[in-house]
Amino acid sequence: MDFLQILDDHVEPGGLVEWIPTVEGGLGSWQRDGRQTSHNHEQHLRAAFEYRARTQREGGRESWLGLAIDFDEPMSVPAVRAAMLAWIDRHEVLRTHVVLKYDHTERYSTPRGTVHLTMSRIGWYTETPLLLEQVAGSFDRATAPLHWPAYRFSTVARAESFTILFAADHSLVDGYSLVTAQYELTELYHAARDGRPHTLAPTNSYIEFSDAERGRADAADGSHPAVQTWREFLTTHGSVPRFAPLTPVDSSPEEPFDIEHPPQQSRTVRLLDDAQTQVLESLSAEAGGNLVAGLLAAMAIAYHRAAPDQEFAVVMPRHTRNDRAWLHALGWFVGLSPVAVDVSDSPDMPTATRRAAQGLRDGRHGASLPFLRVAELLGPPPAPRFVVSYMDTRGTPTATDADAGWARVLRSHSYSGDEVYIWLNRTPSGLRMHSRFPAEQPGPVLPFLGDFAQLLASTAATL
Structure with missing residues (x-):
């Protein structure tokens, strides 16, 4: 499985759509979450904040990881939407946000079923380089770690095939996450398309891991x-x-x-x-x-x-x-x-x-x-x-x-x-x-x- 800088990828051109996560009422409707933030995540946020203060620009453009998955079939819009939402519900890290304070952090989370997706049609592309420039720029802007969501989905649809693309700030994912994600998103899409339950085994939350890791690390x-x-x-x-x-x-x-x-x-x-x-x-x-x-x-x-x-x-x-x-x-x-x-x-x-x-x-x-x-x-x-x-x-x-x-x-x-x-x-x-x-x-x-x-x-x- 290749690990490519995005402009080196080979996505076939087609109709580009962005899928933007939203929550009704915005962050003001989220619940205060007492679980602690990992050292990795907190330092990542502080570096991004210092960069923004120094340059007046958001610091997200070089700290995201992503995924591209090709499907050899026409795209079902309802199945794509259902797969993305099921994946967001499956992984709590996509439904939580850490707010940086002077000497601490505060976490806010939202329950399963509260995140929705806004579908934004960007346009039809006939050349791969121009398509990837657009996707890369969008991902650079969307994955700024000081904001939620620090991730975004896109799809590129063609008559007989389509591609799902995803990017998230590094604070939310690592390499193994994305190797697994290609299988999960594919299974969730096929399950939604076929009207059957998915076959994915349950998984635990990174937020629980972060809380436990932080406690052990601070005690060291x-x-x-x-x-x-x-x-x-x-x-x-x-x-x-x-x-x-x-x-x-x-x-x-x-x-x-x-x-x-x-x-x-x-x-x-x-x-x-x-x-x-x-x-x-x-x-x-x-x-x-x-x-x-x-x-x-x-x-x-x-x-x-x-x-x-x-x-x-x-x-x-x-x-x-x-x-x-x-x-x-x-x-x-x-x-x-x-x-x-x-x-x-x-x-x-x-x-x-x-x-x-x-x-x-x-x-x-x-x-x-x-x-x-x-x-x-x-x-x-x-x-x-x-x-x-x-x-x-x-x-x-x-x-x-x-x-x-x-x-x-x-x-x-x-x-x-x-x-x-x-x-x-x-x-x-x-x-x-x-x-x-x-x-x-x-x-x-x-x-x-x-x-x-x-x-x-x-x-x-x-x-």
Whole structure:
């Protein structure tokens, strides 16, 4: 399943309609909700507020994630409406809003069945680039995190097919949310079209998770394993990782919505097919690691060829869906772990794999406490600038169909001048890589990514 910057998607043109959530009476009719806000969500809101105060613009354009799902049949407007409303009722995170106060937050929520959808016909498009420019602009404006709704649906209808598009601010969703969402929205649409009950299993609410996580995090102190992990890492490395071959630019980690830089470049590559990925996984296991360790080992070797650093260091997001109750919940279930691999002696793949496996073990506790709570206890380090994410989508129903291209996860632009993000996705068809990096100086990144891909291909061809 691809993870594309929206303008790189391939939605066929057609009639564009926006579906805008509304509640009768507005937020004034909502109920005060005493459940606490996660650290991730609160800090996200404060960053957006600071950006708005500084620039007089809303800070939503580069922090949303989304989805595109293709249907090979004429669109049923009643079924589309019913599916979207059922999904909003299913996931409480879409029916809640957090208001930022000086020293705290206040949550307001609305019950199931109170959200309605306003259908707005935008027009008929005959060219995909113009269509996606319109959709991207609409999503940029609609997903501002300080407002509700910080999400929006669109549909593009054609005579014999249609596409559902969705975008939400990152405070409401993460990558796994959207991998699951492609299946849920498809099932809800087909159930509404066929006049039958849907077959989705019940799911719990991210708001319950946020409340419990916040309570545990606020009770943590400097003895927490996550704090100790990050303290040791920061003591050794001095700061969070960055992509060293990049020449430093005038970009502040305190300005996540920096508009001085052009949109980042992105790359999408299929690294290995399924058989090759299985070979890499076997070789990684023989070396004492797993597939993730093997991938990090290859990346560490490629990085050492591109950078003078004696150690490959990255930040890795890890999902915090540690209870099956949260498996299919929509929300931001993400912690951050530091990972370091010694490459000072230019290790071979088996050696680097063993070291990467140890680095993953050493850093695993880092994600057990929200990074922002760690920062409160240690003193705020800069935001991560070099991030590598791994996700396995094979356990999702209809994963094979989605991987064939009928569903894609989408992301907004990023405008950073020094961030490098790499997403590695294990799918039914193999291994895919998606990346974004500064547009102003992509030179060091592209050879590194190419070397990494070549090393994986040559390793997987050894059996």
